[in-house]
Amino acid sequence: MPADRRAPHVLLLGGTAEARALAAVLVDREVSVVSSLAGRVARPRQPLGEVRIGGFGGVAGLVSTLRDNDFTHLVDATHPFAITMRRHAVEAAHEVALPVVRLARPGWRDLPDAAAWTWVQGYDEARRQAERLGSRPFITSGRQTLGHYLSWDDRPVLVRVVEPLEEPVPASWQVRLDRGPFSVDDERELMRSAGIDVLITKDSGGAYTSAKLQAASELGIPVVVVARPDPPEGLQELSDIDEVLAWLDAGASATA
Ligand SMILES: NC(=O)c1ccc[n+]([C@@H]2O[C@H](COP(=O)([O-])OP(=O)(O)OC[C@H]3O[C@@H](n4cnc5c(N)ncnc54)[C@H](OP(=O)(O)O)[C@@H]3O)[C@@H](O)[C@H]2O)c1
Numbered sequence: 563m564p565a566d567r568r569a570p571h572v573l574l575l576g577g578t579a580e581a582r583a584l585a586a587v588l589v590d591r592e593v594s595v596v597s598s599l600a601g602r603v604a605r606p607r608q609p610l611g612e613v614r615i616g617g618f619g620g621v622a623g624l625v626s627t628l629r630d631n632d633f634t635h636l637v638d639a640t641h642p643f644a645i646t647m648r649r650h651a652v653e654a655a656h657e658v659a660l661p662v663v664r665l666a667r668p669g670w671r672d673l674p675d676a677a678a679w680t681w682v683q684g685y686d687e688a689r690r691q692a693e694r695l696g697s698r699p700f701i702t703s704g705r706q707t708l709g710h711y712l713s714w715d716d717r718p719v720l721v722r723v724v725e726p727l728e729e730p731v732p733a734s735w736q737v738r739l740d741r742g743p744f745s746v747d748d749e750r751e752l753m754r755s756a757g758i759d760v761l762i763t764k765d766s767g768g769a770y771t772s773a774k775l776q777a778a779s780e781l782g783i784p785v786v787v788v789a790r791p792d793p794p795e796g797l798q799e800l801s802d803i804d805e806v807l808a809w810l811d812a813g814a815s816a817t818a
Pocket residue numbers: 575576577578598599600602615616617618619620621623624639640641643644645646647648650704
């Protein structure tokens with residue numbers, strides 16, 4: 563497909579710190595950008611510039627949004643585990659023949675302690691491995707994953723989530739509402755005071771929520787990490803904002 567030489571008008575799928583950082587840079591450069599948020603969080607951190615909120619209504623809805631608003635580029639900067647949105651982005655961009663790219667923060671696989679963690683492919687496996695490693699878990703894999711751990715109604719469980727839970731959890735669980743960034747000192751104190759003996763997380767990556775990993779390492783607490791899902795085929799993945807800017811400047815001729 564020939565490069566699109568119209569002034570860029572970017573639809574930025576967000577809900578992450580990286581997306582907010584990219585929106586700020588684009589606004590600063592006077593690049594036309596609309597950030598899109600899913601609308602799951604009651605008081606989301608607002609990106610700079612124009613914002614739209616709520617699902618598109620599947621691939622068909624996203625296709626209409628892209629067409630009706632004459633977007634020239636689609637940037638998927640959603641969370642590494644937001645796999646449905648990512649798949650829809652690829653399919654819709656393909657249908658509209660629009661350049662699409664993914665901005666993804668680096669994962670935690672390359673951190674020095676990563677080799678010592680127990681890496682798993684899903685949340686049921688995370689539960690099984692955590693049962694082997696401890697009896698007082700700290701779950702930080704997200705509110706949508708808690709259903710996988712509900713059989714733990716016989717032990718103290720500490721859960722941290724950003725938004726209040728909609729479903730009940732066992733009486734032995736303590737639910738903490740909080741969102742990053744967190745400091746290593748606070749994470750160490752939290753895990754120590756709660757007597758945590760195994761940490762469960764997913765490979766969200768980045769520095770925003772990584773302090774718990776260092777704190778666990780310092781306390782000798784084993785860590786179970788759910789690995790990232792594979793990226794959709796053919797979706798170019800960039801890891802920093804300068805690369806996205808270069809992609810836009812180059813005319814972004816790549817489609818999914
Ligand atoms: N999954 C996580 O652990 C996590 C952590 C932190 C932040 N987030 C952020 O929270 C949002 C939802 O995450 P998820 O895991 O629930 O996503 P998901 O399962 O991939 O997406 C489910 C549906 O939510 C809507 N959606 C998701 N992201 C959207 C966006 N940026 N703008 C408009 N609609 C969006 C889409 O609805 P339609 O089909 O109706 O278009 C999508 O099909 C994402 O924006 C993500 O960046 C997720």
